[in-house]
Amino acid sequence: MILWTVTVLSNIVFSLHVLNDYSEAISSALKFSFAYFLLLAIYNPYSIEACIKNCILGYIPSDQNIRKVINAIEWAVNPRKFIALATFYTFFGAFIAYRQPVFWIVIILWNISAYFTQHAVKNCLKEKYPNRYKIAINQKS
Numbered sequence: 757m758i759l760w761t762v763t764v765l766s767n768i769v770f771s772l773h774v775l776n777d778y779s780e781a782i783s784s785a786l787k788f789s790f791a792y793f794l795l796l797a798i799y800n801p802y803s804i805e806a807c808i809k810n811c812i813l814g815y816i817p818s819d820q821n822i823r824k825v826i827n828a829i830e831w832a833v834n835p836r837k838f839i840a841l842a843t844f845y846t847f848f849g850a851f852i853a854y855r856q857p858v859f860w861i862v863i864i865l866w867n868i869s870a871y872f873t874q875h876a877v878k879n880c881l882k883e884k885y886p887n888r889y890k891i892a893i894n895q896k897s
Contacts, residue, residue, distance in 0.1 A: 759873055760793075763865055767788040770785070770862050771784040771785040771788070791848060792866050795844050795845065799841045799844075799870070802828035803832065803877045803878075806825040806880075806881065810880070810885075811881070817888065818888075819888050823892040823895055825877065826878060829877060829878050833874050833875065841867070845863055845870070850863075
């Protein structure tokens with residue numbers, strides 16, 4: 757959650773820095789944040805679902821669901837796979853960064869936030885549901 761908050765706040769700060777109109781800056785920040793979350797959800801929907809459903813709302817996951825999320829996270833943090841998401845963020849952000857070079861900082865933060873979000877979800881499941889997590893890990897092996 758903290759990572760997402762920092763990411764959204766960075767979008768707001770960037771928009772306020774570039775635009776003089778506060779309402780337009782907030783609107784732009786929401787658009788940037790929507791793009792960030794949309795690409796992250798497309799990249800690994802299982803981890804985002806687990807974060808919202810199990811970590812934030814507190815629904816208890818099944819062992820099979822935890823195993824599915826862990827497998828998806830391990831796939832997502834694989835450097836070869838993660839390059840795809842980083843490339844998407846860079847591609848979509850490059851058009852903005854071309855005119856406003858400060859936006860490269862936001863793009864870097866998007867990539868860092870996306871990577872650590874995967875680990876945060878895994879740690880959340882491990883801390884909130886330790887017995888189910890252990891069972892899921894043992895079944896995976």
